[in-house]
Amino acid sequence: MDSHSASGRVQTKGRPLALDVSWVLSPLLALPGVARGVVLSRDGLILGGSADLTVEAGERSAAMTSSVLGAARALCDGLSDGVDGEVVDIVISAGSGYYYIAPAGDRAALVVAATGAVNIGSLAYEVQLQVQKLIKALDEASAARVPGARA
Structure with a gap:
């Protein structure tokens, strides 16, 4: 099974994604030290990924990232007595570098893997810029699918 289309975008089950937002990762992947990334729906479905990512790795990453975000939301909500359930970002420090996770509103999120050489401050800034573009897209x-709705 070919996991990429001619444009280098991730495909699932041999079909292109219904909404492929892989473009949101391009500026992040251009940063020194950023290796790959995945864009996912809140329920863990892959919406896009870096060109070198296999379908299986993308789907696994999307599902696990959704679970991590759900756990983080529950933790924040629980420890703040229900006052602050919003998660802005999650940084996981691992032996090989970092995994940076950022929700994009209440419908999506993105995760990028980076080496220890990445400038984490620059990455955080760029991720938040891309999150805003993803939310808008x-x-x-969504508005285009709703009859009579205007953007």
Whole structure:
């Protein structure tokens, strides 16, 4: 099974994604030290990924990232007595580098893997810029599917 289309975008089960937002990762992948990334829906479905990512790795990463975000939301909500359940970002430090996770509104998120050489401050800044673009793109796609809705 070919996991990539001619444009280098991730495909699932041999079909292109219904909404492929892989473009949101391009500026992040251009940063020194950033290796790959995945864009996912809140329920853990892959919406996009870096070109070198296999379908299986992308789907696994999306599902696990969704679980991590759910656990982080529950933790924040529980420890703040229900006052602060919002997660802005999660940074996982691992032996090989970092995994940076950022929710994109209430419908999506992205995760990038980076080596220890990455400038984590620059990465955080760039991720938040891309998150805002992703939220806007998802809002526009949603409005386009709703009859009579305007962007």
